Amino acid sequence: MHRFLHLPLLALLLIASPFAQSGETPRARHVVLFLVDDLGWQDISVPHHTETTPFNKRYRTPHAERLAREGLVLRHGYASAPVCTPTRTSIHSGRSPARTHITYWTLYADRDQTRPWKRGDGSSLIAPAWDLNGLGQEDATLARIFSDAGFRTIHAGKAHLGAIGSSGEDPLNLGFDVNIAGHAPGGPGSYYGLHGFRSKGRQGKPGKSVWDVPGLKAYHHHDVYLTEAISVETCRAVREAARDNKRLFLSFAPYAVHAPIMANKKYLQHYPDLDRTEAAYATMVETVDHALGALLSTLQDEGMLKDTLFVYTSDNGGLSAHGRGGERHIHNAPLRSGKGSAYEGGVRVPWIIRWPGVVQQGTVSDEPVISHDLYPTLLAAAGVSLPRDDGRDGVDLAALLSGEDLRREHPLLWHMPHFWGVNGPGIQPYSALRQGNLKLLFFQGDGRIELYDVSADPGEAQDLATERPQETQRLAQLLAAELQRRGAQAPLLKGGGHPLGVLAALAKMQR
The missing domain is CATH 3.40.720.10 (Alkaline Phosphatase, subunit A)
Structure with a gap:
């Protein structure tokens, strides 16, 4: 690639690194x-x-x-x-x-x-x-x-x-x-x-x-x-x-x-x-x-x-x-x-x-x-x-x-289990990862999972989550594993308990 x-x-072609020539x-x-x-x-x-x-x-x-x-x-x-x-x-x-x-x-x-x-x-x-x-x-x-x-x-x-x-x-x-x-x-x-x-x-x-x-x-x-x-x-x-x-x-x-x-x-x-x-x-x-x-x-x-x-x-x-x-x-x-x-x-x-x-x-x-x-x-x-x-x-x-x-052994990972405080597209508690050209987002606020090819679609206009279910499942599982590997904390429901995790949200989406 x-x-x-x-x-x-x-x-x-006219620029050569002196280190490349000398081996330093x-x-x-x-x-x-x-x-x-x-x-x-x-x-x-x-x-x-x-x-x-x-x-x-x-x-x-x-x-x-x-x-x-x-x-x-x-x-x-x-x-x-x-x-x-x-x-x-x-x-x-x-x-x-x-x-x-x-x-x-x-x-x-x-x-x-x-x-x-x-x-x-x-x-x-x-x-x-x-x-x-x-x-x-x-x-x-x-x-x-x-x-x-x-x-x-x-x-x-x-x-x-x-x-x-x-x-x-x-x-x-x-x-x-x-x-x-x-x-x-x-x-x-x-x-x-x-x-x-x-x-x-x-x-x-x-x-x-x-x-x-x-x-x-x-x-x-x-x-x-x-x-x-x-x-x-x-x-x-x-x-x-x-x-x-x-x-x-x-x-x-x-x-x-x-x-x-x-x-x-x-x-x-x-x-x-x-x-x-x-x-x-x-x-x-x-x-x-x-x-x-x-x-x-x-x-x-x-x-x-x-x-x-x-x-x-x-x-x-x-x-x-x-x-x-x-x-x-x-x-x-x-x-x-x-x-x-x-x-x-x-x-x-x-x-x-x-x-x-x-x-x-x-x-x-x-x-x-x-x-x-x-x-x-x-x-x-x-x-x-x-x-x-x-x-x-x-x-x-x-x-x-x-x-x-x-x-790179692991995907790029983002984790912000907080609301920034200003309303707007994608502004809510979330976790996400990017592997290759694919970016999977898990919105913890409403349990939504989205998938984008951010190389072909940098504006994230076409959600591929239902169109490409196998990749969505693979990346959702990878996201769950990466969050666990790094000890990431999850947001809480006011009054007690946790919202759906990414795998539970995936199962709900697939029903």
């Missing part, structure tokens, strides 16, 4: 994870579909285009979950949410802020026991392992890895040497320095809000956008690492494009034909791309870029159920739905990897990958030993990055 599409072929094992001296918040599959000008779409034409992201020209675009790249904390903690632990039980976003330690799912028969599903606190200082995080190996470990921007009042609320407790503006909450009060990065309702009021972005007081009362302030501080920290001749692990995670949707006014003139909200959203995307460009330039100027493995991705699908302009649930089209959903719009996200000398320039792959694959991939690429396997789910993508077939 051809995993790669070569663009253009002639150019790539490639090692990345530096590793950068550029994790954008809530960035949808269609939210950049780099096509991840088989063709360029109107959404790709809407956004101005020339620096993401540069990454694509110089690296690999993974068109079937996924987030580990349709919301933020589960994906972020999966990246930094290498374990899927089904295994960690970090299956929803965290806020306060030991406090469950999930909402019940109301079923058609009047009953309700409530969340099972889950890890309310996220990652902690006892976890073998990427940053801790890189730091122990002598890397300068820098976190910049949104963390959302541990709850307020837990050890994981501060990235410094998770192995980072430097923390720029990261803390427990998942969004900023404001993107404006003139607001002190505090919500509009708290301007001039004493005391703090949990949404106040920490550590950027030098930018308060100045006309600066949050993403820009974080970018300046990050580039300064990178230059310091270069001055100290340190190997670098950087987790750059802008708060954008998470709500509140607030325009960077200097770019509004680029979007005269969009409504107010969508124009503001487009400026947020463009500002993130400028931050990407500044980081690439800094790495280049310091002589680090040629030795850097650079990953660009998102923590979940693009926001579409609320808070956006125009019609809901279509902002990730042709994918169905968006953030919080079991459908592709909730979990398929941009993925671009640049690694000079290993990844061939201008290539595209349709091999499915998922966020927790990054844990073993980044460590192995840097020549850092992984901790003893204690149930890690990620797969090292080294073979894929060098143009070979990727061997």
